[in-house]
Amino acid sequence: MTKAKNATPNRPLARVPRGFLDRRAQTLAAERDVVEKVLQVYELWGYERLDTPSFEYADALGKFLPDQDRPNEGVFALEDDDGQWMSLRYDLTAPLARFVAQHWDGLTKPFRRCAAGPVWRNEKPGPGRYREFWQCDADCVGSPRAEADAEAIAMGAAAIEAAGVQRGHYVVNVSNRKLLDGLLAHIGIDLEDTQKRLGVLRAVDKLDRLGPEGVELLLGHGRKDESGDFTKGAGLSSPAIAQVLAFTAAQKTTRALTLDALSQVVGVTPLGQEGIEELAAIDATLKALGVGEDQALFDPAIVRGLEYYTGPVFEAELLVPTIDDKGQKVRFGSIGSGGRYDDLVMRFRGERAPATGFSLGVSRLLAALAATGQERTSLAGPVVIIVLDQNAIAGYMRMAGELRGAGIAAEVYLGTSGLKAQLKYADRRQSPLVVLEGSEERANGVVTLKDLNLGAQLAQSIETNQAWRSERPAQIEVPRANLVIAVQDMLARCR
Amino acid sequence: MTKAKNATPNRPLARVPRGFLDRRAQTLAAERDVVEKVLQVYELWGYERLDTPSFEYADALGKFLPDQDRPNEGVFALEDDDGQWMSLRYDLTAPLARFVAQHWDGLTKPFRRCAAGPVWRNEKPGPGRYREFWQCDADCVGSPRAEADAEAIAMGAAAIEAAGVQRGHYVVNVSNRKLLDGLLAHIGIDLEDTQKRLGVLRAVDKLDRLGPEGVELLLGHGRKDESGDFTKGAGLSSPAIAQVLAFTAAQKTTRALTLDALSQVVGVTPLGQEGIEELAAIDATLKALGVGEDQALFDPAIVRGLEYYTGPVFEAELLVPTIDDKGQKVRFGSIGSGGRYDDLVMRFRGERAPATGFSLGVSRLLAALAATGQERTSLAGPVVIIVLDQNAIAGYMRMAGELRGAGIAAEVYLGTSGLKAQLKYADRRQSPLVVLEGSEERANGVVTLKDLNLGAQLAQSIETNQAWRSERPAQIEVPRANLVIAVQDMLARCR
Known part of the structure; x- marks a missing residue:
C-alpha cells in the first residue's frame, strides 16, 4: 500500500539476464520426461542418486574447463562472508570428486552415482548457448576396470534411447587418450611437455570443425582464422603431423576393424598398447551387454576438451542431418559425452581413485528429439x-x-x-x-x-x-x- | 597423467561450502516424491508450469527479504562482465513478477503458474537452516478476487495432504494485512509512516516466539533480548498497544466466530471493513471447495515477514508437537505460506497487477512427514x-x-x-x-x-x-x- 504511492518513473526493466532462459510448460514437460527416463535407466543399472549443492569452494572445484585462453573465466564465482571463494558448479563431475574425497573412508566402493541438475558456465551466450543448462550424469568411482568404461558407454546408449532417440539416429564414438599419448611418445614427443601435448589434443579436437587441413596447420606452425586471429600451432614436424593425421583417420566400420587399424598407426609403446588393450576389453563387454556397432564405434579422432580425462573418452553424436534457421545443413554437435578421469579425486587425496562416467545434456537431447521428429505432442490445458x-x-x-x-x-x-x-x-x-x-x-x-x-x-x-x-x-x-x-x-x- | 606427477602436498580440502548440503538417494527419493505430488495438485488446479532461471538482475529482483537489519544482505549477488549485478533468486515469487511484467501483453490472464526449484539465501547457516533449499509455488496473477486467495489456501491444503501430511496434523492460518492497517488507522497512526507501520507488523510477527509480553515491549518503547541487544519499539501508546494485542488474540475455533470477533476489535475504518469482507468471501469459497475448519482457520496474529504482501496472508502450521535433538519440545515453524502481493508487478509496469499465491518448503514438508511418522520406507538397492x-x-x-x-x-x-x-x-x-x-x-x-x-x-x-x-x-x-x-x-x- 505504501509502495504503490512510492512508485517512481525510475522503474526497473523487466528482462531476463543475458544467456538465461524462462522455460514454459511445454518445454518443462518435455524436459521432465527426458530427465525421468534417463534417471530410470541409470537407477536400473545400479547407480544411486546423489545431488551436490550448486556451490563448491573454488579451490575444491578446480579449473578444468576446456577454455584455455581464459583460464580464470568460465565459472560464476563470489566471495563468501568469511573470505572464501565459492563457484557455481560448471559440471556434475568435479563436485562428485569432492564428495568422494570427503567421504572416502565411509563410502561403499565402487560407488555408482547418478544425478540430474543445472550447471552454470560464465561464457559468452549465443544462439542455443546458455549460461545455465541441465545435465544428467552417471559415474562409477573406484573401479579401474575397462568394464566400467564399457558400462558407461552402454548405459549412455540405453539412456539416449530411453529418452526417445531411436537406434540408428545416434552413435557413441569411443577412443582412448592413451592411444594419442602413445603415438606422441612413439614420435618422440616428451609427454611432460604439457603445453605441447595439450596443443596436439586441442588441435585434434577441432577436426570436426576445421577438417584435416585446419588440424594440419594447428599441429604445425599455426593457423589464422577467418577473423585474422592467429592460433599458435603445436610445432610438430611434417612426418609427425602425417602420423597424427593418419591416426585420426583410422576409424573403420566396426570396432574390431578399427582396433586392427589402430595397431598399425599407433606405434609400439607401452602406453599405446595399454590403450588398445583397454579398447579391446571395452569391445568384449559391449558385446556381452548387447551393444551393437550401430550404437557404439571406435573413433580415434575423439579426444574431448576437458583436461581431466586420463583414458577412454566417449562422445554421443546425432547421425541425422540437421538444418539451422537459415536452412543451412549444420553439425548437430554432441548429445552427451564422458570418459575416464582417474586423477580427479587424487587432487584432494593424493592417491589415485579411478573413475569413469557419462554425461547427457538435457537441452541437447531435446534438440535431438526435435531433429529426429520425436517431439512430444502439445499439452492439454485444464x-x-x-x-x-x-x-x-x-x-x-x-x-x-x-x-x-x-x-x-x-x-x-x-x-x-x-x-x-x-x-x-x-x-x-x-x-x-x-x-x-x-x-x-x-x-x-x-x-x-x-x-x-x-x-x-x-x-x-x-x-x-x-x-x-x-x-x-x-x-x-x-x-x-x-x-x-x-x-x-x-x-x-x-x- | 601429467597431473599425477604434479600433485603437491598443498591439496585442496574436500568440504562442502557452509550452509550447503549433499543429498543422498534416500533423501532425494523422498524429495522427488513430495515435489511430484505437490506439482500434480497444482496442475490439477489449472496452474501451468513455468521455470525462471537461477539468476535475475538485482534491480529486477528487488529487496523484499524480511531481514530489515541487513537490507543489503540476504542474497548471493555478483557483477556480470557488462557491469550489471545479478542475484540468485531468494524465492520464486519475485522472478515470477519479473516474468509477468516482461510478457504482460502476450500473457493469458489470469495467469496461473506453478514451479518447483531451489532458492538461495545468503544467511548465516544454522541447524536445519541452509543457504539453498527447494520451494514449490503456485501463483495466480491478474485476479483481484478474494476467490483467488481462497483457491490458493485450499490448493495449499490439498498439496500438503497430497505430500502425505494428514488432515488434522496441520492447519492453514489466514489473516489479512488490511485488518491490522485498519486498526492502526482507527487508532490514529499514519500508515504513510512506513517505519512505524513496519515496526508494528514486525512486532506482531514475533508473537509466536516472544509471547504477548515480548510483543507488548516491541510495540511500546522496545525490548532487550537475552544477549543484551536492544530492539527499538514502535512507540505506540498503552491504550493502542492494548488494542493491537486484543486484535491479535481474537482467534476463535471457527472462521465464522473469528470474523464476528474481528468486527469488534478492528474498529470502523474502510480498510478494516475491506479486510473483513475479503475474509468473508474467502470463507464462502473455502466452504464451496470443501475446506473444513480443521484445514483452514482465521488467525489475526498472522502477518508474515515479507514486505510485499498487501492483503490476505496465510501460513501453514504443523499441529503435531515436535521434539528437538535435546529432547526439548519446540515450535515446528511453518510448512508453507503465502498471500496477496498486488504491487510486486507494479514495480516494473507502474500499474497494479493483482496477484496471490502459496509456497511450500520441500524440506519443511519432509520434516513434517518425519514428525508425524509418515516417513518413507528405505530404498532397496540393486x-x-x-x-x-x-x-x-x-x-x-x-x-x-x-x-x-x-x-x-x-x-x-x-x-x-x-x-x-x-x-x-x-x-x-x-x-x-x-x-x-x-x-x-x-x-x-x-x-x-x-x-x-x-x-x-x-x-x-x-x-x-x-x-x-x-x-x-x-x-x-x-x-x-x-x-x-x-x-x-x-x-x-x-x-
Whole structure:
C-alpha cells in the first residue's frame, strides 16, 4: 500500500539476464520426461542418486574447463562472508570428486552415482548457448576396470534411447587418450611437455570443425582464422603431423576393424598398447551387454576438451542431418559425452581413485528429439468453468472441486472480463472444453459443455463433415448432477 | 597423467561450502516424491508450469527479504562482465513478477503458474537452516478476487495432504494485512509512516516466539533480548498497544466466530471493513471447495515477514508437537505460506497487477512427514552380481543385462576385492539379493541366488523360526537359463 504511492518513473526493466532462459510448460514437460527416463535407466543399472549443492569452494572445484585462453573465466564465482571463494558448479563431475574425497573412508566402493541438475558456465551466450543448462550424469568411482568404461558407454546408449532417440539416429564414438599419448611418445614427443601435448589434443579436437587441413596447420606452425586471429600451432614436424593425421583417420566400420587399424598407426609403446588393450576389453563387454556397432564405434579422432580425462573418452553424436534457421545443413554437435578421469579425486587425496562416467545434456537431447521428429505432442490445458453469473461463483468453485476429485484438471475463470474474453482465455489456455452455467440453466438444473477442440477443428477445416459433426456435437446440455461423467465422456471423445 | 606427477602436498580440502548440503538417494527419493505430488495438485488446479532461471538482475529482483537489519544482505549477488549485478533468486515469487511484467501483453490472464526449484539465501547457516533449499509455488496473477486467495489456501491444503501430511496434523492460518492497517488507522497512526507501520507488523510477527509480553515491549518503547541487544519499539501508546494485542488474540475455533470477533476489535475504518469482507468471501469459497475448519482457520496474529504482501496472508502450521535433538519440545515453524502481493508487478509496469499465491518448503514438508511418522520406507538397492571368476566377467555383464531387460535394477561388482568384501559391498548397497556363479556352477549350467534381506533378518532375530526359514530359503541354486524368473520370484518373497 505504501509502495504503490512510492512508485517512481525510475522503474526497473523487466528482462531476463543475458544467456538465461524462462522455460514454459511445454518445454518443462518435455524436459521432465527426458530427465525421468534417463534417471530410470541409470537407477536400473545400479547407480544411486546423489545431488551436490550448486556451490563448491573454488579451490575444491578446480579449473578444468576446456577454455584455455581464459583460464580464470568460465565459472560464476563470489566471495563468501568469511573470505572464501565459492563457484557455481560448471559440471556434475568435479563436485562428485569432492564428495568422494570427503567421504572416502565411509563410502561403499565402487560407488555408482547418478544425478540430474543445472550447471552454470560464465561464457559468452549465443544462439542455443546458455549460461545455465541441465545435465544428467552417471559415474562409477573406484573401479579401474575397462568394464566400467564399457558400462558407461552402454548405459549412455540405453539412456539416449530411453529418452526417445531411436537406434540408428545416434552413435557413441569411443577412443582412448592413451592411444594419442602413445603415438606422441612413439614420435618422440616428451609427454611432460604439457603445453605441447595439450596443443596436439586441442588441435585434434577441432577436426570436426576445421577438417584435416585446419588440424594440419594447428599441429604445425599455426593457423589464422577467418577473423585474422592467429592460433599458435603445436610445432610438430611434417612426418609427425602425417602420423597424427593418419591416426585420426583410422576409424573403420566396426570396432574390431578399427582396433586392427589402430595397431598399425599407433606405434609400439607401452602406453599405446595399454590403450588398445583397454579398447579391446571395452569391445568384449559391449558385446556381452548387447551393444551393437550401430550404437557404439571406435573413433580415434575423439579426444574431448576437458583436461581431466586420463583414458577412454566417449562422445554421443546425432547421425541425422540437421538444418539451422537459415536452412543451412549444420553439425548437430554432441548429445552427451564422458570418459575416464582417474586423477580427479587424487587432487584432494593424493592417491589415485579411478573413475569413469557419462554425461547427457538435457537441452541437447531435446534438440535431438526435435531433429529426429520425436517431439512430444502439445499439452492439454485444464477444463475452464466460465463465470456467467458473478454471484454464483461458489457454485462454479464446487464444480471445479468435483472435477479435480475425479482427477480432471479444472479451474474457474477468476478474471473480471465477460463471456467472449473468457472463451478466448480458455482457447489460449488450450482448454479442451468449457463448462457454462447461466441463471436459467441453474434454475433448470443443467450445465452446458462446449468442446473447444472441435470448435478449433471446425474453424480450421473448409469443408465441415456434417455426419461427423452430428456424431460429436460441439456443445451439449447435461444435468448438473452428471457434470463429472459428461466431462469425462467429452474428454474421451476429444482425444 | 601429467597431473599425477604434479600433485603437491598443498591439496585442496574436500568440504562442502557452509550452509550447503549433499543429498543422498534416500533423501532425494523422498524429495522427488513430495515435489511430484505437490506439482500434480497444482496442475490439477489449472496452474501451468513455468521455470525462471537461477539468476535475475538485482534491480529486477528487488529487496523484499524480511531481514530489515541487513537490507543489503540476504542474497548471493555478483557483477556480470557488462557491469550489471545479478542475484540468485531468494524465492520464486519475485522472478515470477519479473516474468509477468516482461510478457504482460502476450500473457493469458489470469495467469496461473506453478514451479518447483531451489532458492538461495545468503544467511548465516544454522541447524536445519541452509543457504539453498527447494520451494514449490503456485501463483495466480491478474485476479483481484478474494476467490483467488481462497483457491490458493485450499490448493495449499490439498498439496500438503497430497505430500502425505494428514488432515488434522496441520492447519492453514489466514489473516489479512488490511485488518491490522485498519486498526492502526482507527487508532490514529499514519500508515504513510512506513517505519512505524513496519515496526508494528514486525512486532506482531514475533508473537509466536516472544509471547504477548515480548510483543507488548516491541510495540511500546522496545525490548532487550537475552544477549543484551536492544530492539527499538514502535512507540505506540498503552491504550493502542492494548488494542493491537486484543486484535491479535481474537482467534476463535471457527472462521465464522473469528470474523464476528474481528468486527469488534478492528474498529470502523474502510480498510478494516475491506479486510473483513475479503475474509468473508474467502470463507464462502473455502466452504464451496470443501475446506473444513480443521484445514483452514482465521488467525489475526498472522502477518508474515515479507514486505510485499498487501492483503490476505496465510501460513501453514504443523499441529503435531515436535521434539528437538535435546529432547526439548519446540515450535515446528511453518510448512508453507503465502498471500496477496498486488504491487510486486507494479514495480516494473507502474500499474497494479493483482496477484496471490502459496509456497511450500520441500524440506519443511519432509520434516513434517518425519514428525508425524509418515516417513518413507528405505530404498532397496540393486541386485549385485558377484565376480567369483575374473575371466567370466562378460558372462556376469550378460546376466545384469538380462535382469535390467526385465526391469530389475542390477549391477556387476566392478571393484578388485574378493568374495567376502563383495558380499559386504552388496549388503551396504542394501541389495536384496546377490547372484553367484563360480566355475563349477558355470560348468553345471546353474547359478546361486543368496537372499540378503533374509540373512539380515536372521542375524537380527534371536529366535529363528525354523518352519518359516525352510519356507523361504536363504540361498537357492537355479538353472542359469531361469535366472530372471528365479530372481523375480525371490524379490517377490523378499517384499
